Amino acid sequence: MIAVILIKVLIIVALVLGLGAFLTLVERKFAGHVQRRPGPMVVGWHGLLQPLADGLKLITKEDLFPSMGNRILYNLAIILALVPAALVFAVIPFGPEFSIGSISVKPILTDVNVGLLLVFAFGSMAVFAIALAGWASNSKYALIGSMRKAGIVISYEVVITFAVMGPIILAGTLSTYEIVQNQIQQKLWYIWVQPIAFIVYLFAMLAETGRVPFDIQEAEAELVTGFTVEYGGMKFGLFPLVEWYVEVLSLSAIAVVLFLGGWSPINIPFIGFVDPLFFLGPFSGFVWFILKLSALFLLTLWIHWTLPRYRIDQITQIAWSVMLPLTLVNLVLTAIIAPLIWR
Amino acid sequence: MVKRVFEKPLSLMERVLFLDFMKGLSITIRQAFKRTxxxxYxxxxxxxxxxxxxxxxHKVINxxxxxxxxxxxxxxxxxxxEPGKSRCVVCLLCKRACPVPQLFEIEGEKLPDGKRRVSIFNMNMMLxxxxxxxxxxxxxxxxxxSDIHETASYSRKDAVLDLSTLEKIGKDWQNRREDEPDRIWADDNARMRLWYENSPKLG
Known part of the structure; x- marks a missing residue:
């Protein structure tokens, strides 16, 4: 059993960091083509090795530190950013249970019964990283950036918690694996009955990961990338890696689990599932999960490279006066209707 | 009292269905699949x-x-x-016309036969x-x-054009482009590359 868990850990860590680095290339290509540029083209075929070159460059760079900064907090912020973001993947189910020989393997690291609670606890910890980074840098821009992030936390964290309560009520569990199982048993992706919650979740996801239109903590036009401004080399590289790629991936995965039925194929509500990828056999589930995940990730990129930035008061206003009432209404309706249908 | 001017407010449908977002998103995705x-470079x-x-x-005498x-x-x-040498007549009109005259350093010399010619012509491109x-x-x-625009150099001294460099650039130019018609763009292909979709009528 230990061996299986170790293998899972290795796969997840490799996947998170490797994929995160590779997604920088995806983003640069996408951003380039939106602006009618080709993006990186020189290193490797169509810039395929660009992430390696970037990593090499960042690692060999000089490690600068602001003279009046707080060195302990400065380094702690990096760890606080990376570790919770990577830990979220411990509770994400990548596919259905399968068996190799006599061992049956669940492709999820720990199927704890408070999985979703863990996800949002870790998500909240990422904010500490940003606040600490800004404080420890002892720089105006960094501090403004982290204060902005701390300012919008109270808007999106409340909203995201209320948004996910709808699917939780429908599934009757907090375990991510069980939520997907329930969706398959009920023959229903929860997005069909929770579209409002899904949109609100997307809103909060963009705010949490610092993506446009809610990237006020970075705001390169005003704050020269905000809280990361005093970081250099790979320390600088880690923050966008974590915020823009690892967190977007983990929150997209949670969205797939909650609303899009995890590894289940295309759903016709209450009737069943249609699987155009049936020829892949046991791999079909994993492929569906990856497809949904990449679709959500590309949607995030698409929004990022289209929209302008909101002001902090506008974000708070949207969150408290539009999104929160919507989710509350949604929550009440779900709580009334769900027992009538499924219990 | 400040007069406040607003855009036309969004209708209810636009607010609920994010229609303005969709409009922007459709524009970016359409651009993404066009040619770059x-x-x-x-x-x-x-x-x-x-x-x-x-x-x-410096164009040379030809x-x-x-x-x-x-x-x-x-x-x-x-x-x-003397054919092949600079046409400069050391009139210093360029220096007088210049808004930063100290960038020119021009001197003439007297030859033994009494004729004169330009001996020093330095232009400091830093200024x-x-x-x-x-x-x-x-x-x-x-x-x-000339059309030389990739002018980065390793030292400030390299940014000063002296007479021989100027003559070299001039000879090169006279060989390459002196006889071209005077047009905004060098060739139609260069223009089409930038504005092919406007399909301009060339004539």
Whole structure:
């Protein structure tokens, strides 16, 4: 059993960091083509090795530190950013249970019964990283950036918690694996009955990961990338890696689990599932999960490279006066209707 | 009292269904699948137009000097005319026209036979604004601006163009582009690359 868990850990860590680095290339290509540029083209075929070159460059760079900064907090912020973001993947189910020989393997690291609670606890910890980074840098821009992030936390964290309560009520569990199982048993992706919650979740996801239109903590036009401004080399590289790629991936995965039925194929509500990828056999589930995940990730990129930035008061206003009432209404309706249908 | 001007407020449908977001998203995705319009710069370079205001050069004497101006200036200053050398007649009109005159360092010398010619002509490109006034002022069509625009150098000294460099640029220019028609863009392909979708009528 230990061996299986170790293998899972290795796969997840490799996947998170490797994929995160590779997604920088995806983003640069996408951003380039939106602006009618080709993006990186020189290193490797169509810039395929660009992430390696970037990593090499960042690692060999000089490690600068602001003279009046707080060195302990400065380094702690990096760890606080990376570790919770990577830990979220411990509770994400990548596919259905399968068996190799006599061992049956669940492709999820720990199927704890408070999985979703863990996800949002870790998500909240990422904010500490940003606040600490800004404080420890002892720089105006960094501090403004982290204060902005701390300012919008109270808007999106409340909203995201209320948004996910709808699917939780429908599934009757907090375990991510069980939520997907329930969706398959009920023959229903929860997005069909929770579209409002899904949109609100997307809103909060963009705010949490610092993506446009809610990237006020970075705001390169005003704050020269905000809280990361005093970081250099790979320390600088880690923050966008974590915020823009690892967190977007983990929150997209949670969205797939909650609303899009995890590894289940295309759903016709209450009737069943249609699987155009049936020829892949046991791999079909994993492929569906990856497809949904990449679709959500590309949607995030698409929004990022289209929209302008909101002001902090506008974000708070949207969150408290539009999104929160919507989710509350949604929550009440779900709580009334769900027992009538499924219990 | 400040007059407050608003855009037309969004209708309820637009607010609920994010129609304005959709409009923006559809624009970006349509652009994403079109052809890219960039040049892969170090590997692929656009030819600048002939009128481009780049580094300076001295056109050399090759029998195509503007007449009768050139002969008049040569006679007035008793300039030694030698084919293949700079047309400069040391009139200093370029220096007088220049908004930063100290960037020019011009001296003439007297040859043993009593004729004169330019001996030092330095232009400090660190001070130059590339306004082209000196080119307009030049009475013998000697000083001109070439299409050389990749001018990075390793030291400040390299940014000073001396007489031999200016003559070299001038000879190169006269070989390459002197006879081209004077147009905004070097060739139609360069223009089409940038604005192919406007399909301009060329004539």
């Amino acid at each position: 319009i960039t040049t892969h 170090p590997y692929e370079k656009l030819k600048p137009p002939k009128r481009f205001r780049g580094f300076f050069g 029998g195509k000097e503007p007449q009768p101006a050139f002969t008049e200036w040569v006679e007035r200053f008793k300039i030694a005319v 130059c604004t590339f306004c082209g006034f000196c080119v307009d002022a030049c009475p013998v069509d000697c000083l001109f601006q």
